[in-house]
Amino acid sequence: MSKLYSVSELAYREVKELILSGELPGGELISEGEIATRMGSSRTPVREAFLRLEAEGWMRLYPKRGALIVPIAEGEAEHIVDARLLVEVHAVEAVTANPRGRDVLVATLRENLAEQRRLVESGGDPVRYSILDADFHRALVHAGGNPLLETFYDGLRERQRRMTANSLARDPEQITKIVEDHIRLADLVEAGDAAGFAAAVRLHMREVHALGEGGRR
Template identity: 70%
Template sequence: MSKLHSAAEQVYREVKERILSSVLPGGELISEGEIADEMGTSRTPVREAFLRLEAEGWMRLYPKRGALIVPVADGEAEHVVSARRLVETASVRAVTGDETARTALVRELRTSLDDQRSAAAAGDVTTFSGLDADFHRAVVRAGGNPLLDTFYASLRERQRRMTARSLARDPLQLGSIIDDHARLADLVEAGDADGFDAAVAVHMHRVHGLPLPDGGAR
């Protein structure tokens, strides 16, 4: 790998992480020069990284003005939540009759909860948003459907960004998210797919500031 390509890859990963963690929020305008200065590199690898991020839909480039971080689109949160709910509930239904798979999943979810509590106690929102995404991904992976798992993986970056944005808006949500996750783990352990479906819907809508489904209470 050439030094230029290596530098471009490093810039790409760093800037993308800042976008996903909402360190660079939607609507912010940044320049090649400021990123190059921060990362101690020339503008060429920054330009290459920006072009890649633009192709993925994370930013828009404006010659002589800079790069605009693309905000979460109108309706995107609702669509992501709807898709996640369908896939997660289907995955829980798939493990309700398999005690071994269900027990393994509950163990994994409770380990994740311990990690989430540690991140919350440290005030580490970036790590927490990743753990949040991985908690929900574990549910889907346990369902044993590789097509649904691949589809859900494609939502992970959008989910991380949405969660980080919500936590930036209201950091006090950390505790309620953990409480919700503990409730979801309990419902998986009980094999209650219908209860999980209702609880995960309320959880997702509440975290992302969306109207609660079916007139549910907050």
């Protein structure tokens, strides 16, 4: 597939990234003109991008007023965390029974953690960090060896990134705590402690996304 995207595709990608990174927060109203000016394009490709983002549920369009960035719905964070927990814990249970697969996974996690540490030491760009965070957790699922669950999990990735960006915007200092949690999770995988991992990752997700006991805000 060609790397030369249409202007509409570029507008779609740029605006979606602004939403996922939290630069365009939920509840904000933007116009086609703002994005067209930012991109140096006409409004037509931006309008096409907005229609596509509306169809995906990221925007709500209001004629002559603009586009509202749809906030994270009430209960959405809890539902995403519940789904992630089911898939990640299942994957780790599967991989801890396979020493060779476990070794490969631990090496991948350690490599990702090295990048996380470098990012924190350089100042901690939240957008880049949300990607590394998503990659860390996806590596767990990939190691589980179930392509159907992996595909399902990939469908949560964008919403996961947006949630993490929101959490870091709320408390940028927690990046250090998240890295510490990830180190603990990697250690538990290496030790083959699936039960310990399940408890630790549940607490990790609840704290990062400010969910109370039982998974409720």
